[in-house]
Amino acid sequence: MSTLVKTFYMSGLFLLLLALSLLPGCGKSDSDSQDTASRKKQIAVIAKSTVNAYWKAVEQGAKKAADEADIQIIWTGPDAETNHTQQASMVDNMVNRGVDGIVLAPTNFEALVRPVESAAMRDVPIVIIDSPVNSDKPVSVVATDNASAGGEAARALIEAMGDKRPNGGKVIMLRFLEGSASTEQREKGFNDVINAAGSLSVVESAYIKGSGSTTDAADTADALLRRHIKDNELKVDGIFASNQPTAIGMLRKLDQFRQQGITINAPFVGFDAHDVLLKGIRDGKIAALVVQDPLNMGYLGVKTMIDQLDGKKVDAFVNTGATRVTAENVDKPEIKKITLED
Numbered sequence: 001m002s003t004l005v006k007t008f009y010m011s012g013l014f015l016l017l018l019a020l021s022l023l024p025g026c027g028k029s030d031s032d033s034q035d036t037a038s039r040k041k042q043i044a045v046i047a048k049s050t051v052n053a054y055w056k057a058v059e060q061g062a063k064k065a066a067d068e069a070d071i072q073i074i075w076t077g078p079d080a081e082t083n084h085t086q087q088a089s090m091v092d093n094m095v096n097r098g099v100d101g102i103v104l105a106p107t108n109f110e111a112l113v114r115p116v117e118s119a120a121m122r123d124v125p126i127v128i129i130d131s132p133v134n135s136d137k138p139v140s141v142v143a144t145d146n147a148s149a150g151g152e153a154a155r156a157l158i159e160a161m162g163d164k165r166p167n168g169g170k171v172i173m174l175r176f177l178e179g180s181a182s183t184e185q186r187e188k189g190f191n192d193v194i195n196a197a198g199s200l201s202v203v204e205s206a207y208i209k210g211s212g213s214t215t216d217a218a219d220t221a222d223a224l225l226r227r228h229i230k231d232n233e234l235k236v237d238g239i240f241a242s243n244q245p246t247a248i249g250m251l252r253k254l255d256q257f258r259q260q261g262i263t264i265n266a267p268f269v270g271f272d273a274h275d276v277l278l279k280g281i282r283d284g285k286i287a288a289l290v291v292q293d294p295l296n297m298g299y300l301g302v303k304t305m306i307d308q309l310d311g312k313k314v315d316a317f318v319n320t321g322a323t324r325v326t327a328e329n330v331d332k333p334e335i336k337k338i339t340l341e342d
Helices: 003-022 029-038 053-069 084-097 113-121 146-161 181-196 214-226 244-259 275-282 294-309 333-338
Strands: 042-046 072-076 101-104 126-129 140-143 170-175 201-207 238-241 268-271 288-292 317-319 322-325
Touching: 042 053, 042 084, 042 294, 053 072, 053 294, 084 101, 084 113, 101 294, 113 126, 126 294, 140 294, 146 181, 146 238, 146 268, 146 288, 146 322, 170 181, 170 214, 170 244, 181 201, 201 214, 214 244, 238 244, 244 268, 244 275, 275 288, 322 333
Parallel strands: 042 072, 042 101, 101 126, 126 140, 140 317, 170 201, 170 238, 238 268, 268 288
Antiparallel strands: 288 322
């Protein structure tokens, strides 16, 4: 066969294959578009951790929103709230997996900037829940107004103290992990209201060490409390712990010191709901809790992402709310709904 004949033969074969590919059902593009249309939206929800009750409530809310919209969520999170590298890798992996969007609770204000901005560069929208990240790339932040909630905790403590301030208005605070933006905002809000009261001051605060567990919190609380025990009495007028692990750890240590015969008259205000803490309210060991709504946070985080994917306008900040819980209202139905006791 001559070169000229071969050329005409190959050209004709190419044109025939091209024509066939354009017929209905013969090309890939039609089935690909059908697959895309029929595939459920996939949203990754990456928590700070997946083990404690707070994050399990966030998961419940996220799944509720997903079920209502008939979309799929992929729930995951690092093995500890201090494992920023693991969480960053999870964000990268979800982007590479091709999810439609990511709802993220950053473990650290700075450490998650790179993966968040990398996701945005690849047109994967990010909704932040619980704690902010130092970036303007997320489409929305769905969280508690933590500065305001911290101020509410301070007001609750001031009310619980009343005029009984035999130690000059000294307050101590057990803080969560350094670099956790949500609790640092909360602690600042608490500090601001205490300082504005004039006759009160936070004389000492301490970040917990380790992974952020209740055991780590109890160990730090032990050292913090011991520094203020004199003549078998705790010489402070108020105590604050800024989240669930710190509140549980502080309550545990206060109970132990009481059992050892230490006199403790200072009211204690904690943060977040947990069976142990709610029992502390009912037993008179905790003056008040300021409680977030993690179920609502998970729900609104996913709902906001769905709205974003559907082309709807979303708010830059969605406040999921915080409520003061005391012995007077702990058993009311509207409170039990927030504390997940209903």
